Amino acid sequence: MRNVVIGILGTSLDSGKFQDRWQKWRPSVGICQHEELLVDRFELLHEPRDQALAELVASDIANVSPETTVNRHALKLVDAWDFDDVFARLLEFARGCQFQPEEENYLIHITTGTHVEQICLFLLAESRHIPGQLLQTSPPPRNQIGAGRYRIIDLDLSKYDALATRFAQQQQEARSFLKSGIETRNGRFNALIEQIETVAIASTAPLLITGPTGAGKSQLARKIYQLKRQRQQLRGEMVELNCATLRGDQAMSALFGHIKGAFTGATGPRPGLLKSAHQGLLFLDEIGELGLDEQAMLLRAIEEKRFLPVGSDKEVESDFQLIAGTNRDLKDCVKQRTFREDLLARINLWTFCLPGLKDRREDIEPNLDFELDRFARVAGRKVTMNKEARQGFLAFAESREATWDANFRDLNASITRMATLAASGRITVADVETEIGRLQTDWGVATCDDQQQTLLSVLDSRRLREIDLFDQAQLAAVIEVCRQSRSLSDAGRQLFAVSRLEKRQANDADRLRKYLARFGLTWGDLS
Template identity: 75%
Template sequence: MRNVLLGILGTNLDSGRGEDRWHRWRPSVSLCQHEELLVDRFELLYDPRDRELADLVAGDIAVVAPETKVQVHELSLSDPWDFDEVFGRLHEFARRYPFRVEDENYLVHITTGTHVEQICLFLLAESRHIPARLVQTSPPPRNQIGGGRYRIIDLDLSKYDALAKRFSQERREARSFLKSGIETRNARFNALIEQIEVVAIASTAPLLITGPTGAGKSQLARRIYELKRQREQLRGEMVEVNCATLRGDQAMSALFGHAKGAFTGSAGARRGLLQSANEGLLFLDEIGELGLDEQAMLLRAIEEKRFLPVGSDTEVASNFQLIAGTNRDLRACVRERTFREDLLARINLWTFCLPGLRDRREDIEPNLDYELERFASATGRKVTINKEARRRFLAFAESPAALWSANFRDLNACVTRMATLAEQGRVTIREVDDEIGRLQTAWGGQDDDTNAGCLDEVLTADQIETLDLFDRAQLAAVIGVCRQCSSLSEAGRTLFAVSRKQKAMPNDADRLRKYLARFGLSWGTVTRRGVSEES
């Protein structure tokens, strides 16, 4: 196959007059002097103002390499350092050029031209707009004459095992970092973290993290911030606020700041949380709790990076990345007119739903070890759990009897209690049995409170009277589980956790839907969320 060289005329490196030029290293000429690299054709790009130099270089190449045919091409640039212009012109040349990869090998010379031109050639070769390898040249050792040295660089990184392994290792480290180093086993959660890792590094758009209370939204937001900060994608601080704590007139001031004298008692100006997050990350947990006025201001701040503090006529700027968290169904909130549809559209580009602990029961064991490590770091006291106690705890924790209604907050609390009470730094069956009793009592009382009177909320008195006591108790328990779950499928998996294992293709959502239909009920009715059964 013939070798075809593509390069840009070097107005400095390729220049030279008289016989002295033969004693200088000129990259475009010297590259054609290597016997082991025979160049059949040299496509030389030049600015029309340098036509005389282009003709001189073409003539000198004909002297040192008569077999090389030089074809010159005008590359008109008003500013060879303007990236947009240079890339556009080189891209246009690449589109017009009749590449014949089946017959010719292409090399792009990236030693000559401005740095911007070299970068653009690299990008076009890397994207395969120019189907070529790169060639880099360097002069011969001091006081020597000759063609110098050259190196061919193939941009197909799959051929470089060491580089491929390094990139793969970096990806694994980033995912492990987002999981706090926990070797999680749940396939759905691990796939979710892989997606989040890619988006967090590649995008500055808002992220929306949904999921039940205690699923780890705040911790994940902090890990995303730390990952982006390590990679120098963020320079500012992380500002975190639970929107449920912002109430009344103070909400607007807390978020957007206020001018001095904006309202009674405002003796001085206030920056506000959005301005404090400039060049950093703003995490708005429970964003569904914001009032409509605050939502309107937030939408403008996200889109324009500017907003007006309360009582001020002067806008302030803040370039922050937003992560929003919620345990609500924001689409249902839009239908209920408690959340702005345009704001949801703006923050809904990347939405990730964290599963609750009940949907990740295989991850309880690695999280048990993680919580013990956290306890040791916080107290300076290392606590372990013996084999029998671990087996007893996991048998309960991974069973349907464990509700984990507060998700990881429940797990953190129970491990803290067991570790605190463990004598000689070792959790035994006694501590585990005591803790199981505490959890059962807490969750049992919670179920009573949750289910008490729930039938009155979904059925009329006459309808309830037609039900047997057995059906009333069972239906109340089912409604209680539904209200603790974020979706029909999750509730079905919880309610049919044992029997579903005996089915090749369990359809828990359909079973639960049919059960509720027996009483004239639907998912939206029993959960009071106004959402469809398919959610």
């Protein structure tokens, strides 16, 4: 097969006009000097301004390897260090080639060119836009003259599997970090976190996080900042502001700063939060509470990275990433003309809605453990729950009567109260019952109904959650009949009083025993 090298002209490494150029190692020329590597064709890419050097290199290749045909290609790059520009031009070149991999062996030289050009060549090889192997060259040992060394790198899929596994593990760690290490079980929430992790790492565009109060918007924003800081994507600080706390001139000054004497009481200059967030992250919670004037200035600051402090005629620059939070329907606010449509369009590129706790009831148990661990760190003492107390709390917490009006704030407060009152270091059933009564009073809900109490007397909360409401109602009725009966047979006769008449031989006790066994119960469990 014919060997075809595809490489970018090295404006420094391949340079040299005079005879002494043969005393230095020039990668593009050196490739063609190896006796064991016969290069039939060299596709040499260069910028138009380097045409003279490209012609000289082509001529020198002809001298050392007359059998090598050199084709020069002028890449009209605006900036050889601009990733988008370089990739677009190299992709255009690749698409214009008539590759014949069954007849030609393509070697992609990644030693010359800018680092961006080398990366783009690698990506084109990995994506098979250029169906070839990577060719890496290096100079000869010190104080020696010659062609140098070369190495052909095959894209070994086994190595890629290892890299892919490692990358997947890093992704999983990032998602777990965004969830504070809580092994959440809600499929919708886990899929949402996966999307947020992908966008947070890949984009610097504004993020809009919506959801009810207490759903965790502020905590998620902090985790996103910490994740991006770990990846060295942000160098500045995270600045937080609840826009609901701002009013009038205070809002303008807090956000954009002011100069001395800008208004009564402005005895000194103030940088403002946008300036403080330079090269960092600005989290504006309840952004729907901002006034229209502040919204207009914020829009310009997002788009142009500059703004005017109050009372100043000199612009200030600040390059920050914005995360906005709200529990309002901003589209409805636009209709009511309390929120600017153009600002919403600018921050609505990536919108993520966090579900409330009542929509994530399966996540209450892992969050219960998280809150107990957090209490231990804050209070300096470990508190646990006995099995019965845990089952009782979860049965109520995961039921429909637990409304969790303030979402995770309610859960945090509930666990903190029980842990604080657990003087022995162990939360008991009595502690749980007291807390449930408090929550019911706060939410204005009715107490647990008789059916739930009957079922929880023989089943733990986890088992109860696995039973359909239809079966729960039937099972509760059966349990009540059994408890009022003298024996298994007596209960069976009452429960099957109609259908037993159609049978030649009654088997009421056996039918009832098998029914209870479906739920892991026996007659003795109901006594």
